Amino acid sequence: MERYDPQQIEPKWQQVWEEAKAWETPNPPPGEAPENHWYQLEMLPYPSGTLHMGHVLNYTMGDVVTHFRRRNGFTVLRPMGFDSFGLPAENAAIKEGGHPREITERNSAAIRVQMRRLGWAIDWTREISAHEVDFYRWTQWLFLQFFERGLAYRAGAPVNWCPNDQTVVANEYVVDGRCDRCGTQVEARIMDQWFFKITAYADELLEYDLPEWGEWPERTKTIQRNWIGRSEGAEILFRIDELDEDVPVFTTRPDTLFGATFFVLAPEHPLVARIPRDEVQDYAKQTAARRGEDRAAETVKTGVFTGMYVTNPVNGEQLPIWVADYVLMEYGTGTIMAVPAHDERDREFAETFSLPIREVIDEENGVVVDSGDFTGLPVDEAKRKIVEWLHEQGRGAPAVSYRLRDWSFSRQRYWGCPIPIIHCEEHGLVPVPEEELPVELPEVEDYRPKGVPPLASNEAWLNVPCPICGKPAKREADTMDTFVDSSWYYLRYVDPRNDHAPFDRRVVDFWCPISQYIGGIDHATGHLLYSRFFVRVMRELGLVGFGEPFGRLFHQGWLQMGGSKMSKSKGNVTGPDELVEQYGADAVRTYILFMGPADQDMEWTETGIEGVVRFLRRLWRVVLDAAERPPTDGRPDTALARKAHQTVAKATDDIGRRFQFHTPISAVMELTNELIQAPDDPAARFAAETAVSLIQPYAPHLAEELWERLGHEQLWEEPWPQADPALLEPDTFELVIQVDGRVRDRLEVPSDLSEEELIACATSSERVKAFLDGGEIRQTIVVPRKLVNIVTK
């Protein structure tokens, strides 16, 4: 019999699909929109190298969904592109030498070859790359829409500076105080930088405006919720007479206001500069130099008394003002009212400096005490009443504070989208007029990072007249964070060659939100949050008619090597090329999904791929054998036929509803094993066709070849098999008989027996009788088609 030879059949079918334009999905003409449509997307790759097995897992999963939906009557959009701007690609270029464009394009080309070799069903006519002018002119256009509405602004603010990458890094991509890209400790710097006003959408982003079919993992929502960090409380004004200032304080515990015994300013607070005491100024200078993490790691709290006092608005008490670095300028108002009795940090500080501690909450009864007119009120009511009272006095109001900071998106690097702004001495920040877009990324002599934007070195590009007054002005030389590109790339896929708009509103509203987005959870507070922010703004701008970019979201687990995540930056990657060469794409695709649940982290190991290869070979042989038998008439009702129907039901439910990809493979293995045991079964051919049809999303080349040998064509267009409910249940089943919950016998019985008949079967079993031992039967439980439990105790 002919051997299974993937190296021969895989290129053959890839060519067939290409010539048939099998995976191309043109936009439907207006008014002819198909009812069932599906936008399948996986996070796009950085072309900073080539694909590793983590990508293979990600895209194969998307591929299985694509085939499954196509064959279930959906019109499926499944595009691909490259996140080609940004640090990963640029750093790769620096390492290898040469221009970032050459290297990213070379990597993109290599990835394209890998993707084709793996046989993924991708519509390449929609390919986009972030670094191509056709794409980034619309990134610039979108930036201008944000800028004009004050949602993109330039300001001096504390930012994270990565000394290795020589650029500002967003909070979202600083992990444990280190740059997520290179692992270097970032420094806090105050710099003039560009920000997107994502904080204005903090409340909106806490709400998921999903379509009725939408579904986000709870843990991802939790991560975003923690990141946004909404706290409800009040802002209360404290008077400093000496400075003639009313200082606002944010607190979540206005109910403890009577327990305040001192007051603290962050060392960076603007008022600190106005305190005429050398030790205060020295302290502020010292702490400013230290990073937040170091400050948090201190075992003993530090601080200095200012000699000044504030008035507690609730009782007129004079509270001493301290400056201490446990109060952070970035959160709330940079000041706190200290209640050492009911706040651990305040208590620690009070104990260190021997400040008074005054209890105002009776924890046992949950009421406030020693709090003037509010004494005796339950905590929640006291919070409300105290704020109400303060409001009447003009000394406070309910307030909300967030952990979320604005998104800093300007980078002092070369390989990114230029920011279309011109700095004019007279007119300030002037947007480049829309008709002058794109602002093309200029060539520079040396793009390596030196702390100043490389674009500034090209003076011919840099110096331009102000669009308003025509006087000499300079272009913005920072470039955009690559996460700006990825915040909207998925919208461009729907209309990728549009040259008068980023996309057509009707087309984008037809395809979006994305039916299924697949990618790593590491982007929960970055890319996924930024994209939601972008879509919210774009809806306000009337560009799109939906509020969420991603309807369903799924996170694949990480592949690990030696216990740590497989990633290019760690250097512990392994690619698919050698495996594909040795075993074929179908084996690699099937194996990566067979390894385990796709949403769990898995240690990468090649032991085991042999098992999948053996399965594919077994399938090959048994199907060729079945193909030689004459087709059977009608629908034979045999145990094998029923197994085939059960397998259809399981695979359909697992892929479609449960989003579980490894168990359908097991199910087809079981079917194949049974087919091998019963080659002469009248349903053998039916079982063979079913197995081939079900394995097609995983092993499309093998399946197509076998389908052809079974006398059919174009399995990729063949409707997904349907399980016949009448044939799902076997006509007999193994009745489990328990006595007092323990299995004592099993009998093969007809499926259509009544409860009474089942009990009769059970009690007539000799083995069961032995356990009953003539004793009293107190109760009998019957689970139809499963078991009988006889209770004697």
Added chain:
RNA sequence: GCCGAAGUGGCGGAAUUGGCAGACGCGCCGGACUCAAAAUCCGGUGGCCCUCGGGCCGUGUGGGUUCGAUUCCCACCUUCGGCACCA
């Protein structure tokens, strides 16, 4: 500290609504074919005991609910993830 997820054979894992724990695969053991090997095929494979009929134990630990719990409830342990001097 707060929030969230998860603990099942030697290994990856299955058990979907409370109903046979260990499907499927890896590995391992034995056998067939072979001069030999590879490939392939057949059988076995949670632990302990056994008179070979079978019995007992067993899904992180301890309790509970139930005729029946990997599944539900309570407490705890461990691992992983998010947040964290966030007022």
